[in-house]
Amino acid sequence: MKLYPIIGALLLSAAPVQAYETWEELQSACAAKKEISEICQGVADYVGSGMAVLTLCDFYRDGMIAAEDIIRNWEVISRGFGTESTLAIAGIKFALKRYPNCPIKPLH
DSSP: OTHHHHHHHHHHHHSOOOOOOSHHHHHHHHTSOHHHHHHHHHHHHHHHHHHHHHHHHHHHHTTSSOHHHHHHHHHHHHHHTTTTSHHHHHHHHHHHHHOTTOSOOOOO
């Protein structure tokens, strides 16, 4: 009976894994099916919005940008890409946990 987990682990370790090393490969994989495209878009929304918030909040923390400027910049940035999606909002909220005093507020 103890052999079953070992055999399963060996089979999984031998399974090929596709690594995407170029933008073209990633783009092609994301465009392969509608469902995969939606997953890729969700990841982009989450990471993109979270990184934008982290960057602006870092600047605010370090005194490089005033609260009024960060709010104005956030309004411009959030109109530029889909920050209203559920995953974008989740990325924003996750990033703001790191900076509770940041003047950026999630949309929902």
